[in-house]
Amino acid sequence: MILPPPCPAPFGCGSGRRGLEAQTGSTMGGAQTRVRQLDPDLLERTGFSPEQINNLHKRFQQLSENKETISRESLNRIPALANNPIRSQIVEAFFDKRNQHGSEVGSLEEITFEQFLMVMSHFRPPTLKMTDEEKEAARREKLRFLFNMHDTDGDGTITLAEYRKVVEELLSKCGTIGQEAAKEITDAAMLEVASTNAPHMGPEDFYEGITFQHFEQILKGLEMESRMHIRFLDTATMHCGKS
Template sequence: MGSSQSVEGLDLQDLSEKTGFSLEQVRNLYKRFKFLSKDEDTLSKEDFKSISNLAENPIKKQIINAFFDKRNFGHNEKGSVTEISFEQFLTVMSFFRPLRHDMTEDEREKMRREKLHFLFNMHDKDGSGTITLDEYKRVVERLVCSSGTLDIETAKAIADAAMLEVTNVTMGETGPHDGINFEDFFKILKGFELGSRMHVRFLDVDTPTLNCRK
């Protein structure tokens, strides 16, 4: 394998195929990873504090925690780690890639599901498999207002309306649930346009910021 496809024992081509990033993007992210880690092989939460574009993000803590959440590494594990490798860093970053125009509908559906599962995990902080209705409402507010075209009051109004859909989806013989699981979450939001809402710049690459304009 040529040197252009490997760095310090890492198979960049393999990482590119696993995560959907181009080789050039993988190389750039590796440089950023090494800069943040001060040339170490792993990143800690402390290293993320040097990211200036993340400092003002209202969900900075959730974003950082997502990088250390085992559920986001694709191995069906739970819990968290204190440090992450470049491959783990790249895997989490891949959730913020925009949908490509040349994707098949099956590929788009798979990626939408992965993005929504990642978003669900960010708010299912205790790993219980459910999020509260208040948490769901906040997710909708952030997704709506992250387009940058709506003010916060309009976003809240849309989120309030979205709660009616939750009732329709989760209503059972015993009445509405206090929380929703991922399958309900996916069913409600599967048609929501995520491409422009889960990638904004931070780390000098496309990633999330979920701010509203006041």
């Protein structure tokens, strides 16, 4: 694997009253209030059904303590993310304007429920009604989301420094691998990318940054749905990750 594997959906959902949980299985509870009004445009832009949006709204209210916005502090308090080596990237993804399906860049201080939905829509499952073109577009959205998590400065490329930081954080829980070993792993991975995807470029050129086009090529053929999805079982229960 050249790059760290795609992240699972940051929040999965348990059944019954267990509420919102990460893939590790830690629970977070869930409020019972339903969304009073649903904007038809919101349904179209997110691809969620009214029932799915109501389920997500329950979780949003629990996280926000019934406020209208969520802060980074709220997400950082999620027990299930406490030991995740890339927790900071997962949390920051919710406040990245690039993940709002628009052209803006930069960060938000807090997010509304609508903005929360826009981020979660990157994890929506494919439907039987989707055409091949729509499925490919959804896959590309997931890849763009992952790319943005690595491209922390928002300049459109993943630099060696950005990639090394992710690798070091992923390996930080492994006591037998030190910082120097992580650096060597990063360098070797970037060299592999250069040799397999851009053989005409020298390593020193490729180190300037992996573009989104390179990123797509790296993960070409990788099955995404089991790694980045939320599966809604009914109006009261949801799951994410592999079954």
